[in-house]
Amino acid sequence: MDAGGETAAPATGAETLGSLGETAVLGRIFPRLPDAASALLGPGDDAAVVAAPDGRFVVTTDTLVHGPDFRLAWSSAFQLGWKAAATNLADVAAMGARPTALVVALVAPASTPAVWLEQLADGLREACAALAPGCGVVGGDLSVSDTLTIAVTAFGELEGRAPVLRSRARPGDLVAVCGELGLAGEGIALLFARAVDDAGAPDAARAAALRPAFDRVLDAQLAPAPPIASGVAAALAGATAMLDVSDGLALDARRIAEASGVAVDLDAAAVGSRMALTGGEDHALLATFPAGAALPSGFRVIGRVRAGAPAVLVDGRAFDARGGWDPYADWDGRVG
Amino acid sequence: MDAGGETAAPATGAETLGSLGETAVLGRIFPRLPDAASALLGPGDDAAVVAAPDGRFVVTTDTLVHGPDFRLAWSSAFQLGWKAAATNLADVAAMGARPTALVVALVAPASTPAVWLEQLADGLREACAALAPGCGVVGGDLSVSDTLTIAVTAFGELEGRAPVLRSRARPGDLVAVCGELGLAGEGIALLFARAVDDAGAPDAARAAALRPAFDRVLDAQLAPAPPIASGVAAALAGATAMLDVSDGLALDARRIAEASGVAVDLDAAAVGSRMALTGGEDHALLATFPAGAALPSGFRVIGRVRAGAPAVLVDGRAFDARGGWDPYADWDGRVG
Structure with a gap:
């Protein structure tokens, strides 16, 4: 599902989140997002269902906010999508877990071009492909606000191992x-x-x-x-x-x-x-x-x-x- | 852990997110949040670990943004915390699942009083206690922005059942x-x-x-x-x-x-x-x-x-x- 251009018409720069509306924009974004190999039920219902083969899942959340965390003059949409995925994947990895899935809550101004949102989705997809193959997006939410905000929640599986905590370092290590x-x-x-x-x-x-x-x-x-x-x-x-x-x-x-x-x-x-x-x-x-x-x-x-x-x-x-x-x-x- | 007043000094109105800083505010909030019975590892490390006894978990995310979704003149902090939990719990319930845990990404202006954030935590806790006993908060993120935004991701377990989808209604039902x-x-x-x-x-x-x-x-x-x-x-x-x-x-x-x-x-x-x-x-x-x-x-x-x-x-x-x-x-x- 990573060839969005084949299933949705390309957005033009004149189309915005506000002019297209949430449903149409989601229709543009979803085909560009990566599938999760662990998804038993992907986006489209009230919730997704993700496999957790060893009976546990790892979960972390981190938010990027325009202003404190990034500036649009310096970061492209692709880079922001990439960074939002990468920083959350790193928190999963730090537990000794393999990342399996992400959900993305995106809040953007109504004036945001649809093509910008597509490029953000491309960044999420390419970061997953490069850094954590098999990890994909299983759900999300799109809202309107003056302040661009990207909240990602990431999941991982421990494959039967104990999580690696911060608290078990021992003298001599x-x-x-x-x-x-x-x-x-x-x-x-x-x-x-x-x-x-x-x-x-x-x-x-x-x-x-x-x-x-x-x-x-x-x-x-x-x-x-x-x-x-x-x-x-x-x-x-x-x-x-x-x-x-x-x-x-x-x-x-x-x-x-x-x-x-x-x-x-x-x-x-x-x-x-x-x-x-x-x-x-x-x-x-x-x-x-x-x-x-x-x-x-x-x-x-x-x-x-x-x-x-x-x-x-x-x-x-x-x-x-x-x-x-x-x-x-x-x-x-x-x-x- | 739901008696925050016993483990943290009460905030005074003069203290804000900006004046106290993220770490001190989190120290105020966390004792007020509900424990999750399913948490194998709660907040405090890079990620939490949550039980998924039948090898799957349900996940959904929904965001409340000041302006389109609520107005501070009408909603108290307690009500917002309650609503942010309740709306996400409803999406889990709609799959036929039992809610187990939440993560909360909160973005608030630096001028937000610490006591307001405490009351938001109280609302999250009381909604879980009233609507989904045993469900608790396993992680979160606190960031600063001009636009108050509450992104909740909620989890549930299907207890061995198939999820109830939107797509299986049949004539005669x-x-x-x-x-x-x-x-x-x-x-x-x-x-x-x-x-x-x-x-x-x-x-x-x-x-x-x-x-x-x-x-x-x-x-x-x-x-x-x-x-x-x-x-x-x-x-x-x-x-x-x-x-x-x-x-x-x-x-x-x-x-x-x-x-x-x-x-x-x-x-x-x-x-x-x-x-x-x-x-x-x-x-x-x-x-x-x-x-x-x-x-x-x-x-x-x-x-x-x-x-x-x-x-x-x-x-x-x-x-x-x-x-x-x-x-x-x-x-x-x-x-x-």
């Missing part, structure tokens, strides 16, 4: 990460520094001018590609704790430290930069493994779990992201 | 409804007629002045109490098709007619009024049963399924909600 750190933070810093107009407002032309030189950091920010399949791989390799690095490595490492009652000691050289330590929206997977575990492909060791009061250390010294000792002061100054 | 028809439509018509200021804007004082004389229709609109448990009862009684009446009986009956390839012939006297036929937001359950089935408690017969082109008939004559023959013209004129 290795701390490892899979995925990029700091690139998304570099991307947003770059956009705020160089893709705003003279009044400081986000500017599409200036953002476009940053490509292709800054493709890597802009893509990490605008259309991240978290290592979704590595969540299951980490669980199979015996990960003791895991989470999705969404608010910066230091802050998310602190969440493991506090939930597990341990200190997390990071290796500054292995982490690599101040931005890798504190930049947000990486959606990398941060996990702890028993010493001697064979780490799954893609994971690299960046520290060690130590006994002690819950804290994040860098090279053995207490690290406070809001001031305090800063191992990367020079690098930080370069990106503002 | 009885058409029956459980729950009130038309009251919610009367409520919104009353509010727009008599609870607006001289410029036509929603007015809280004028809405308050309508109570207690109009409690019944205002409550049906602002804090509906759909017959959630009757969804399972209908499935057990052999319902062939069912849906949640959200857009008015005539329009939702048409959905069954079109999905099933039948005509639905409604009895004008049994339906009772024009508003019962066309008013929205009833969240009653409309179902079809084989002739001779023992209807579950609360269901009343309002028509019959007939062979023929998909259509809604009233007393055997084609009914078109947008004009055409109107069996209740006199009554309609009375509420405007």
Whole structure:
């Protein structure tokens, strides 16, 4: 069902959510959304029915709001659909689960072009195809509001395994990460520094001018590609704790430290930069493994779990992201 | 965990989402939310884990947006929390499923008082307790935006039964409804007629002045109490098709007619009024049963399924909600 163009006439730019109405717009969007292999009953009734073969399902929800979470001058519809899927898939992966399905509650201004909504659906579809094949959209809701808002709820299956919590890291465990750190933070810093107009407002032309030189950091920010399949791989390799690095490595490492009652000691050289330590929206997977575990492909060791009061250390010294000792002061100054 | 006052200091009116920050506000809200009996892992990690004993789960999502879906001058926070839960629970019930859990994505202005958010949580909790005991909140997300938006995703279990679809009504079936028809439509018509200021804007004082004389229709609109448990009862009684009446009986009956390839012939006297036929937001359950089935408690017969082109008939004559023959013209004129 991913070839929407074959089953619905292409939208023209003049058609909007308001002029077409919800039913007609849904008719445009649904053929573009990905099927879920786990769907026993897909969209179209009061509710969908999804398979949960081991008698449990994993569920998480995360919302993207225009303004705080994205700016239309910088993000295309395709990128927003992609990011809304990817960030939720990463939360499922961080439990050691395989993503199975999404539902999408979209709230958009009546003036939103139908073609824009189609491109958002394309982004959802392509993110599922690239990051979590078999995962699809089983339901949704479309409403009208002045503020564009995309609320995704994502599901996964644990395939008989225990979920990987934040609270089971043990002294002596290795701390490892899979995925990029700091690139998304570099991307947003770059956009705020160089893709705003003279009044400081986000500017599409200036953002476009940053490509292709800054493709890597802009893509990490605008259309991240978290290592979704590595969540299951980490669980199979015996990960003791895991989470999705969404608010910066230091802050998310602190969440493991506090939930597990341990200190997390990071290796500054292995982490690599101040931005890798504190930049947000990486959606990398941060996990702890028993010493001697064979780490799954893609994971690299960046520290060690130590006994002690819950804290994040860098090279053995207490690290406070809001001031305090800063191992990367020079690098930080370069990106503002 | 439903006695939030015992585990968190009461919020004062001066504290807002913006002044307290997301983490502190979540600390206020979570103790007030209902536990889900089906939660294997509740809020606090990247995702929750919910039991699905028969290897499937039902899922639906519906959003309330300030402006199109509610007005703060008319709805209290408690009522909004209640309605957001109730409307989603009704969609689960309409599949013949028992509601198990909710996730809530709340987007609110930074100026929103913390106590308002607490009252919203109270409404979610009390709706679950009253309408679907055992159903609770397993996760959520809190974001900031100018437009207050509440996106709820609800889950249910089918307990080994087939879901009751819209598409299996058969000629000869009885058409029956459980729950009130038309009251919610009367409520919104009353509010727009008599609870607006001289410029036509929603007015809280004028809405308050309508109570207690109009409690019944205002409550049906602002804090509906759909017959959630009757969804399972209908499935057990052999319902062939069912849906949640959200857009008015005539329009939702048409959905069954079109999905099933039948005509639905409604009895004008049994339906009772024009508003019962066309008013929205009833969240009653409309179902079809084989002739001779023992209807579950609360269901009343309002028509019959007939062979023929998909259509809604009233007393055997084609009914078109947008004009055409109107069996209740006199009554309609009375509420405007």
